[in-house]
Amino acid sequence: MSFESEVSNWKYSNFLINKRTKFSKNNILSILSKNEMDEAYRIISTWDNYSPTPLISLNKLSEKLKINKIFYKDESKRFNLKSFKALGGAYAVEKVSRGNKEIVISTATAGNHGRSVAWGSKKLGLKCKIFISEYVSEFRAKVMRSFGADVIRVKGNYDASLKECIKQSKQNNWQIVQDVAWQNYKLVPKLTMAGYSVMMKEISEQINNEQISHVILQAGVGGMAAAMVAGIARYLDNVPKIIVVEPDSAACVLESVKAGEIKKISIKKESLMGGMSCDEVSLVPWEILKNSVSYCITVSDDYISKTVKFLSNSKFSDEKIVGGECSTPGIISLTGLCNDSKIKNEINLNENSNVLLFGCEGDADEELYQKLLNA
Numbered sequence: 001m002s003f004e005s006e007v008s009n010w011k012y013s014n015f016l017i018n019k020r021t022k023f024s025k026n027n028i029l030s031i032l033s034k035n036e037m038d039e040a041y042r043i044i045s046t047w048d049n050y051s052p053t054p055l056i057s058l059n060k061l062s063e064k065l066k067i068n069k070i071f072y073k074d075e076s077k078r079f080n081l082k083s084f085k086a087l088g089g090a091y092a093v094e095k096v097s098r099g100n101k102e103i104v105i106s107t108a109t110a111g112n113h114g115r116s117v118a119w120g121s122k123k124l125g126l127k128c129k130i131f132i133s134e135y136v137s138e139f140r141a142k143v144m145r146s147f148g149a150d151v152i153r154v155k156g157n158y159d160a161s162l163k164e165c166i167k168q169s170k171q172n173n174w175q176i177v178q179d180v181a182w183q184n185y186k187l188v189p190k191l192t193m194a195g196y197s198v199m200m201k202e203i204s205e206q207i208n209n210e211q212i213s214h215v216i217l218q219a220g221v222g223g224m225a226a227a228m229v230a231g232i233a234r235y236l237d238n239v240p241k242i243i244v245v246e247p248d249s250a251a252c253v254l255e256s257v258k259a260g261e262i263k264k265i266s267i268k269k270e271s272l273m274g275g276m277s278c279d280e281v282s283l284v285p286w287e288i289l290k291n292s293v294s295y296c297i298t299v300s301d302d303y304i305s306k307t308v309k310f311l312s313n314s315k316f317s318d319e320k321i322v323g324g325e326c327s328t329p330g331i332i333s334l335t336g337l338c339n340d341s342k343i344k345n346e347i348n349l350n351e352n353s354n355v356l357l358f359g360c361e362g363d364a365d366e367e368l369y370q371k372l373l374n375a
């Protein structure tokens with residue numbers, strides 16, 4: 001089947017309009033402030049080998065979908081760590097350790113956050129303990145060990161790995177650097193979000209005065225999505241329509257937006273998009289997302305391998321792109337929305353639209369990436 005006829009069949013699964021949308025720049029910047037974001041950019045931009053990741057035009061896809069432009073932020077190129085998470089965990093490690101070489105850093109992770117924390121700890125000569133669930137691939141564990149971290153595998157899911165991390169960290173007086181907030185633990189997750197906001201600073205300089213009309217943001221616990229919303233408030237002149245995309249099996253932001261309060265969901269089956277397979281939106285992101293998200297959408301795992309292949313063999317753009325599983329839902333959901341003429345019209349997606357998508361990771365899990373390419 002040709003690329004054109006293939007993507008013409010793609011569908012989103014669920015779509016929800018947020019009835020409480022009321023974008024308030026002041027409110028957003030009171031949660032993640034201009035100073036916190038500026039400080040993150042000031043520090044991260046001095047790191048060795050820092051350079052903005054590419055903003056690629058998916059010109060072939062935009063032609064197919066009859067949209068003016070589709071921008072794709074390619075985080076596969078982020079510091080050789082192959083995901084945007086490089087900006088968050090490592091930055092938080094630097095801020096919390098404040099030059100103290102005796103601190104032991106700990107975290108629980110689905111993979112990319114831990115890689116960032118391990119890398120950041122290694123840069124600063126700190127010991128690092130990383131807790132992973134039974135679902136995190138051995139490949140990802142190996143990469144974290146290669147940065148000198150002790151990787152501890154815990155039976156059960158991500159929640160179980162986080163519980164164990166908290167327990168052992170209390171016992172041993174380790175400093176937890178987590179990307180998820182809970183009551184009385186908000187400062188460090190906010191630092192990770194401030195780190196992520198560097199992406200939007202770069203984008204604001206890469207779009208050459210064009211206005212973004214729609215942005216699609218992947219969510220796990222919502223940290224990345226909320227950081228991008230804060231970045232929009234800080235760096236963009238206009239407010240695009242903000243769309244959050246999640247796996248069907250882990251739509252914790254959609255369910256919370258529907259209810260108007262945080263809802264913990266139960267994950268029946270882990271999505272292939274492992275970094276997004278989360279059952280509860282984090283506290284700080286929720287405060288930002290609840291009134292700024294325009295729409296929530298979910299997608300199945302069915303189109304992931306096709307999207308990975310189309311990215312790699314330049315079907316969407318002039319250049320080849322290495323995009324892992326979590327880089328696909330923006331493209332899948334946008335295509336699904338455009339295949340539904342009623343919704344497309346309702347949300348003003350048309351030949352004047354400039355859509356921003358996030359290629360959150362490259363082949364961060366090389367084995368899974370090869371499997372998806374060859375599926």
Ligand SMILES: Cc1ncc(COP(=O)(O)O)c(C=O)c1O
Binds near residue numbers: 223327
């Ligand atoms: C690799 C990866 N991990 C995690 C996430 C989710 O980020 P967060 O948990 O901050 O919402 C994403 C978002 O797409 C991702 O691509």
